[in-house]
Amino acid sequence: MKKLLTRRSFIVGSTIGAGLSLSGCDVLTGSDSFSRVLKLGETITMGAQRLFLSDKALAREFTEADMSPVFKSNGTHRPDSAEYAALAENNFVDWRLVIDGLVDQPLSLSLAELKRLPSRTQITRHDCVEGWSAIGKWTGVPLGLLLQAARLKPNARYLVFHCADEYEKTLDGTGQYYESIDLVDAFHPQTILAYGMNGTDLPIPNGAPLRLRVERQLGYKHAKYLMRIEAVESFAAFGRGNGGFWEDRGYEWYAGI
Amino acid sequence: MVTIDADARPATRILVKRHALSVRITHWINVLCLSFLILSGLQIFNAHPALYWGQYGADADTPFIAIEAVRDGDGLRGVTTIGPVSLTTTGVLGVSSYNGQERARAFPSWLTIPSYRDLGMGRYWHFFFAWLFAINGAVYLVYGFISGHFRRDLAPKLEELKPAHIGHEIITHARLDFPKGEAARRYNALQKLAYLGVVVLLALMVLTGLTMSPGVNAIVPWLVDVFGGRQSARTIHFICATLIVAFIIVHLVMVLLSGVWNNLRSMVTGRYAIRLEGPRT
Numbered sequence: 001m002k003k004l005l006t007r008r009s010f011i012v013g014s015t016i017g018a019g020l021s022l023s024g025c026d027v028l029t030g031s032d033s034f035s036r037v038l039k040l041g042e043t044i045t046m047g048a049q050r051l052f053l054s055d056k057a058l059a060r061e062f063t064e065a066d067m068s069p070v071f072k073s074n075g076t077h078r079p080d081s082a083e084y085a086a087l088a089e090n091n092f093v094d095w096r097l098v099i100d101g102l103v104d105q106p107l108s109l110s111l112a113e114l115k116r117l118p119s120r121t122q123i124t125r126h127d128c129v130e131g132w133s134a135i136g137k138w139t140g141v142p143l144g145l146l147l148q149a150a151r152l153k154p155n156a157r158y159l160v161f162h163c164a165d166e167y168e169k170t171l172d173g174t175g176q177y178y179e180s181i182d183l184v185d186a187f188h189p190q191t192i193l194a195y196g197m198n199g200t201d202l203p204i205p206n207g208a209p210l211r212l213r214v215e216r217q218l219g220y221k222h223a224k225y226l227m228r229i230e231a232v233e234s235f236a237a238f239g240r241g242n243g244g245f246w247e248d249r250g251y252e253w254y255a256g257i
Numbered sequence: 258m259v260t261i262d263a264d265a266r267p268a269t270r271i272l273v274k275r276h277a278l279s280v281r282i283t284h285w286i287n288v289l290c291l292s293f294l295i296l297s298g299l300q301i302f303n304a305h306p307a308l309y310w311g312q313y314g315a316d317a318d319t320p321f322i323a324i325e326a327v328r329d330g331d332g333l334r335g336v337t338t339i340g341p342v343s344l345t346t347t348g349v350l351g352v353s354s355y356n357g358q359e360r361a362r363a364f365p366s367w368l369t370i371p372s373y374r375d376l377g378m379g380r381y382w383h384f385f386f387a388w389l390f391a392i393n394g395a396v397y398l399v400y401g402f403i404s405g406h407f408r409r410d411l412a413p414k415l416e417e418l419k420p421a422h423i424g425h426e427i428i429t430h431a432r433l434d435f436p437k438g439e440a441a442r443r444y445n446a447l448q449k450l451a452y453l454g455v456v457v458l459l460a461l462m463v464l465t466g467l468t469m470s471p472g473v474n475a476i477v478p479w480l481v482d483v484f485g486g487r488q489s490a491r492t493i494h495f496i497c498a499t500l501i502v503a504f505i506i507v508h509l510v511m512v513l514l515s516g517v518w519n520n521l522r523s524m525v526t527g528r529y530a531i532r533l534e535g536p537r538t
Contacts, residue, residue: 022296022367029371029378038378041385049472057475062312070317125312125487127471129376131305132315133487216475250377256472257384 046254053256055184059215062123068134071126071198073205076165076177079225084164092209097193099146101230102156107149111195111209117141120192128219129251138213139196144187147231152183156231159186160238161212164225167245179223180235180243180253181214190215193226218255220246273442275529280406283397284524287459290390291501293382294462298498299364300371300379306363308495312486322492326352326361333361391463398456410444411453417446435515441531455504458497465494 028034078084087095092111100106121139147159161179168175185191192213195202202208207224214221221244235241240248247253276284307320314320323338324346335351337344348354353365355373366372370382401407416422426447429435436445444452467473468480468490484490512520516530523529 022370022372025293025296025370025382026372029375029382035378035381038381038385041381041388044388045384049470049476052476053472059471059475060478060481066312068313068315068318070315072315072317125471127469127487128305128315129380131301131491132307132309133313134315135313216472218471246377250375250381252377252380257470 042252042254045252045257049254049256050184053216055187056189057216059124059190062125062135064123064137066135067123067137067198071134071136071206072128072132073203074128074130074219076167076224077205079163079165081164081166084225087164088204088208095209095227097210097226098228099150099231100228101160101232102153103147103231104151104153105149107146109146114141114193114195114210118145120189121196122190122192122213122215124190124213124215126219126222129246129255137196137198138192138194140192140194140210140213142189143191143193143212144189146193146229147186150231152231155233156183158182158232158235158243160230160232160235160243161223161226162228162230163223164227174239174248175245176239177223177225177245178239179212179221179245180232180238181212181217181221185214185217188214188216216256220244220251221255269533270530271533272528272530274527275523276527277400277404277406278527279397279400279404281524281527283393283400286389286393287397290386290393291505293370293386294390295498295502296368296370297379297382297386300369300374301376301383302495303363303369303374304376304379308492309488310485310492311488312481314488322495324350324363333359387463387466394459394463407453411449413446413449413453417449422446433514438531438533441529451504451507455501458501458504461497462494462501465490465497469494 078088095111097109097114098107099109118141119139120142121137123135123137125133125135127133143159158180159182161181163177163179165177166175167177181191190213193210194207194213195210197203197206202211207222207226210226211224212222212226232238235243239245242248243253244251306325307314307323309318309320320338321340323336325336325338326333327336328334333347333352334345335347335349335353337346337350349365350363352359352361354360355362355366360366362374369379371378401411423446426445430447435441464480465484467477468484469487474481474487481487481490484493519530
């Protein structure tokens with residue numbers, strides 16, 4: 001009898017304990033110093049992946065038979081600004097990609113000019129942070145090629161991608177979508193600015209007229225609706241300072257896992 | 258250490274050394290890591306509560322396991338689908354209450370870290386403890402091989418694997434008739450198989466977890482082929498986690514039924530009490 005009570009109190013006690021520790025997790029999640037400790041995981045992941053990942057190691061490329069029947073559109077499906085609507089109306093003839101910031105030769109390129117440059121076509125798997133994957137075919141200009149033309153200054157460390165879509169309405173403008181990558185990914189042979197998808201022009205739900213493909217990272221890094229690429233020394237001055245729209249909302253800047 | 262009370266009882270209760278310090282430390286670190294990994298893993302699962310087979314899988318593709326919320330009149334109904342079977346699971350899976358309100362969410366808030374929906378923070382929790390878990394697991398594996406722990410304590414002997422022997426152990430286990438005396442010094446065949454099995458499952462968790470990483474895919478491209486694609490790896494990750502939860506439940510029940518304090522002491526101090534047939538006076 002005594003033993004039974006002990007067992008029961010053990011079970012009851014551990015259940016209450018587990019419940020308390022779970023709500024404790026919410027408190028810890030909200031604590032700055034604790035989340036800094038948790039974020040050590042990202043530092044170790046990036047360090048480990050960069051250690052073992054040679055700069056040129058490629059993401060898997062597939063055949064047309066492997067492609068998803070439907071490539072899911074996620075996030076913004078169509079930017080709702082009047083400027084974007086005007087550009088789309090005219091089939092993006094008036095759209096230009098600006099490459100500036102810490103470069104010796106700022107560039108402004110039309111879609112037709114981009115399409116005349118050497119291109120790369122790759123069938124790759126797109127992995128969303130949510131867990132789903134889709135395989136699609138992308139055609140575009142290797143980003144490294146454009147950066148060589150623009151000639152990065154020695155202090156340029158990151159590229160910030162400014163997008164046409166405002167994904168969250170905010171008073172201070174921090175709801176505008178943007179992303180950033182470092183130069184290791186920028187000069188990777190599979191990092192392209194894609195204007196074509198699955199053999200046609202990039203559709204609006206997937207980021208027309210131009211989107212980034214950075215194949216060794218998760219989907220939210222692949223910024224859509226590109227307007228401007230800015231070479232910078234630090235991304236602290238953009239958005240809320242974490243290097244991207246989702247990074248500002250609690251996601252890792254290095255999205256290799 | 259030896260208690261002899263031969264007059265009152267025919268048996269002698271002795272404390273034997275059961276678990277090495279390395280096993281005890283790695284066991285408790287593992288308890289900590291798995292608790293956070295499972296609960297934050299369910300938070301991550303909730304972001305896309307459907308599992309597929311193959312390289313790809315998203316909304317337009319057919320999942321074979323899904324936990325969804327569907328409209329049902331004015332309210333929501335939780336539906337869990339496994340292959341051709343669909344079950345209504347409102348209250349726990351698909352639809353559950355959060356702060357008194359019915360919400361569409363695959364796993365309920367009391368099973369996720371954080372309790373509210375936050376994939377970003379769920380991932381930070383998951384990967385922090387994933388690193389601790391992987392390092393702890395590596396220490397355990399190296400120790401297990403070098404010290405002979407696997408060979409001596411966990412590898413079943415050939416005669417223990419005979420169906421008749423296993424069948425006999427299953428029957429005695431079901432009767433809660435646990436080994437006593439000399440036989441209690443060693444793990445029985447069911448224990449050996451269960452503990453080895455869970456080590457394999459835990460290793461699969463690390464490997465399938467790594468397979469979901471696009472960075473790791475570029476480092477070791479063959480790993481994704483081993484599991485038949487990234488979405489298959491995600492599905493295997495989930496199935497192995499489910500089996501680990503099943504192991505944990507059985508493990509805890511057995512710990513409770515076979516002498517909770519003796520078991521707990523052995524995993525804390527290393528000493529386990531067994532009764533030997535004592536000298537009769």
